[in-house]
Amino acid sequence: MSFIPLLRMIAFLYWMLWSVVASAEIAEADIQALFPKLTRVGGALQNPHVIPVYQLDQLLGYVFETNDLTDLPGFSGERINLLIGLDAAGQLVKLKVLNHHEPIFLHGLGERPMIEFLNQYEGITVDKRVIVDSRHSGQEQAGSSTVYIDGVTKATVSVLVMNDTVLSAALQVARAYLEGFTRPPSVRVREDVYQPYDWQALLESGLVRRWTVSQADMQTQFPLDLQDYADAELQHALEQSAPLGEYFYAYLNTPVTGKNLLGEQDYARLKQALRPGEHALLVVATGDYGFLEPAFRRGTVPSRLGMSQNGLPVDIRGLDFFDNSAPQLPADAPPLMQQGVFRIKAQSGFDPSQPMTLTLNLDLARNHLIRDQGELSDSYQLPAELFDIQAVTDVKPLPLWQRLWLDRWLQISGLVLILLVVSAAFIWQHRLSSQRRLLHRVRWSVMLLTLFFIGFYAQGQLSVVNIYTLLLQLIKGFDIEVFLLDPVLFVLWTYVFISLFLWGRGVFCGWLCPFGVLQEMASKLGGWLKLKQVKIPAKLHQRLQKLKYLLLVALVASAFYSVSLAERLAELEPFKTAVTLVFVRSWPFVVYALLLLGVGMVIHKFFCRYLCPLGAGLAVLGKFSLFRWLHRRTECGSPCQLCRVRCEIDSINRDGSIDYNECVQCMECIVILNNEDQCAIELSQAKRRKKATADNRIVVQQV
Numbered sequence: 001m002s003f004i005p006l007l008r009m010i011a012f013l014y015w016m017l018w019s020v021v022a023s024a025e026i027a028e029a030d031i032q033a034l035f036p037k038l039t040r041v042g043g044a045l046q047n048p049h050v051i052p053v054y055q056l057d058q059l060l061g062y063v064f065e066t067n068d069l070t071d072l073p074g075f076s077g078e079r080i081n082l083l084i085g086l087d088a089a090g091q092l093v094k095l096k097v098l099n100h101h102e103p104i105f106l107h108g109l110g111e112r113p114m115i116e117f118l119n120q121y122e123g124i125t126v127d128k129r130v131i132v133d134s135r136h137s138g139q140e141q142a143g144s145s146t147v148y149i150d151g152v153t154k155a156t157v158s159v160l161v162m163n164d165t166v167l168s169a170a171l172q173v174a175r176a177y178l179e180g181f182t183r184p185p186s187v188r189v190r191e192d193v194y195q196p197y198d199w200q201a202l203l204e205s206g207l208v209r210r211w212t213v214s215q216a217d218m219q220t221q222f223p224l225d226l227q228d229y230a231d232a233e234l235q236h237a238l239e240q241s242a243p244l245g246e247y248f249y250a251y252l253n254t255p256v257t258g259k260n261l262l263g264e265q266d267y268a269r270l271k272q273a274l275r276p277g278e279h280a281l282l283v284v285a286t287g288d289y290g291f292l293e294p295a296f297r298r299g300t301v302p303s304r305l306g307m308s309q310n311g312l313p314v315d316i317r318g319l320d321f322f323d324n325s326a327p328q329l330p331a332d333a334p335p336l337m338q339q340g341v342f343r344i345k346a347q348s349g350f351d352p353s354q355p356m357t358l359t360l361n362l363d364l365a366r367n368h369l370i371r372d373q374g375e376l377s378d379s380y381q382l383p384a385e386l387f388d389i390q391a392v393t394d395v396k397p398l399p400l401w402q403r404l405w406l407d408r409w410l411q412i413s414g415l416v417l418i419l420l421v422v423s424a425a426f427i428w429q430h431r432l433s434s435q436r437r438l439l440h441r442v443r444w445s446v447m448l449l450t451l452f453f454i455g456f457y458a459q460g461q462l463s464v465v466n467i468y469t470l471l472l473q474l475i476k477g478f479d480i481e482v483f484l485l486d487p488v489l490f491v492l493w494t495y496v497f498i499s500l501f502l503w504g505r506g507v508f509c510g511w512l513c514p515f516g517v518l519q520e521m522a523s524k525l526g527g528w529l530k531l532k533q534v535k536i537p538a539k540l541h542q543r544l545q546k547l548k549y550l551l552l553v554a555l556v557a558s559a560f561y562s563v564s565l566a567e568r569l570a571e572l573e574p575f576k577t578a579v580t581l582v583f584v585r586s587w588p589f590v591v592y593a594l595l596l597l598g599v600g601m602v603i604h605k606f607f608c609r610y611l612c613p614l615g616a617g618l619a620v621l622g623k624f625s626l627f628r629w630l631h632r633r634t635e636c637g638s639p640c641q642l643c644r645v646r647c648e649i650d651s652i653n654r655d656g657s658i659d660y661n662e663c664v665q666c667m668e669c670i671v672i673l674n675n676e677d678q679c680a681i682e683l684s685q686a687k688r689r690k691k692a693t694a695d696n697r698i699v700v701q702q703v
């Protein structure tokens with residue numbers, strides 16, 4: 001048997017053994033910690049696997065491991081295994097981390113933020129809609145169907161995975177063992193039920209629901225007189241004639257509502273926009289107080305408008321269906337003040353044949369410090385003949401990675417734009433380098449975007465840890481979903497990988513590495529401060545260059561011995577400190593990163609040239625690059641040495657050839673080559689030409 005399949009088999013057997021051992025037993029001490037009042041632990045129940053706990057004969061709740069119920073991989077590619085206590089009323093009692101490999105918590109922020117994040121679930125019932133959003137956290141009032149909890153900065157993917165893990169596992173247990181949480185039956189919309197209706201007929205037949213909110217309705221929710229709240233929208237609405245809010249809403253999937261409200265064309269477009277099992281809801285307002293908060297962004301979850309069914313929250317998200325235009329409602333519809341189409345995801349368990357409830361989550365500021373909340377709701381049920389209730393299909397929820405891609409569309413789009421600019425710069429590098437100023441502007445603009453947008457904002461700093469993950473995945477069995485969980489890193493790695501085979505490592509190291517940009521900035525600062533630059537002697541430089549390859553081999557080898565050890569050793573890269581955590585970290589890490597940047601002020605890109613294991617890894621792959629795009633002249637190297645002397649990376653050999661393992665594609669050498677006023681050969685030829693013309697002139701005068 002060859003080596004790789006054998007390794008795979010051993011890893012698989014180990015994983016099987018580990019999972020069996022890990023899930024077989026839950027320590028009694030852990031169960032006791034979740035339910036201190038328990039007097040008896042019951043026998044394990046299967047489907048799903050839980051352990052009931054009792055106080056005498058009274059059921060206190062259930063304890064379960066999330067690994068038995070979910071298969072959501074975390075950022076590390078491994079699941080985050082939590083032990084959860086759920087009481088008999090469906091309330092989360094306590095959560096404990098049993099096992100995880102999330103690098104940001106293991107080696108960056110520490111585990112305290114992770115525990116603090118999970119502590120927020122204590123006391124939340126699984127019928128609540130839990131949204132990770134620090135801006136609203138703690139602002140909801142008792143009885144509200146939505147709970148906002150704080151996220152953890154720099155750990156977005158990990159906390160979203162934890163949120164999904166907790167809710168999906170707890171809801172499965174609640175639906176299986178607790179009353180009032182049973183899953184609604186699936187239904188199918190009957191496409192054959194259709195009849196043309198105008199607006200009035202839709203209203204009269206109950207297909208469109210009208211919901212009027214008067215000033216008095218709203219006043220019941222608030223302790224102060226509505227006039228006393230500092231809310232411009234409300235005050236404007238109060239000044240207008242009553243009612244305060246006039247809303248109409250309708251379920252759009254049924255042809256009789258969808259076609260009549262949107263028209264044939266838009267109804268067909270809507271059906272294309274919806275994924276299998278998804279539903280759409282139209283909400284419009286004609287009054288002056290809208291159902292969307294002023295800060296609502298298209299394509300996101302509204303905080304003012306909510307939905308529930310059978311007491312359980314149903315997630316709705318703006319579909320951005322009409323873009324900026326208004327819907328073409330039937331001609332007799334009233335003029336609209338606000339409109340929106342909302343997507344209801346397949347995994348929400350929504351059943352359109354059952355009553356649905358729309359909620360207005362009202363949030364008014366008394367002043368800068370104090371806010372009051374209120375909630376108004378309205379229910380509506382469609383006629384049963386619109387549905388075929390027999391057809392029960394199990395619709396798979398949208399995978400987490402797809403939701404993350406949808407949520408991070410802005411970061412992905414920004415990144416793709418930057419990559420297009422970089423590609424254009426490389427494709428037209430000769431034209432660009434003939435205009436020195438333009439090249440500098442383009443490169444520095446890209447580099448600043450790399451640092452602030454890709455690095456600090458989108459958290460897109462590649463790292464040698466990604467190389468470990470890839471290699472370990474190849475051995476364990478490749479799962480692309482692990483990489484898709486971070487769309488920014490996925491897009492960036494895909495681009496870098498392709499560009500490595502076209503242009504070598506320089507595309508990343510010279511343009512797209514946030515820490516590389518910090519080093520260039522440090523070097524510029526050193527220049528402005530007129531610090532004397534240290535020139536490493538050629539022999540020592542060549543030896544030091546090899547150091548990064550040795551470090552790469554040592555780090556990758558350590559990953560096969562212990563991933564945790566390898567992740568610790570990867571702290572050699574100051575990326576997590578300087579870019580991911582923006583220097584907010586314990587002082588030894590900060591001092592190390594600053595020290596490297598300090599050295600970079602007198603030795604250009606010191607870390608890149610001698611220490612960076614990622615740069616070394618990219619250089620190894622870049623050896624197979626197809627093109628040597630940086631042009632050379634026959635005179636480069638002999639006799640001219642100008643480019644070699646000017647290259648700050650020292651990546652031009654004495655013979656004028658370029659060492660592409662080291663070159664960062666800054667294009668400074670082709671600026672010299674493509675500008676007659678820069679290239680020494682061009683200048684001396686021009687001088688000779690000028691002298692010859694002057695000599696000719698003298699001869700002519702003498703004649």
Ligand code: SF4
Nearest residue numbers: 509513516608612615
């Ligand atoms: S060598 Fe390392 S730090 Fe430098 S630019 Fe490349 S990846 Fe970034």
Ligand code: SF4
Nearest residue numbers: 647663664666667669
């Ligand atoms: S100046 Fe040096 S680093 Fe820059 S492109 Fe030329 S060879 Fe590469």
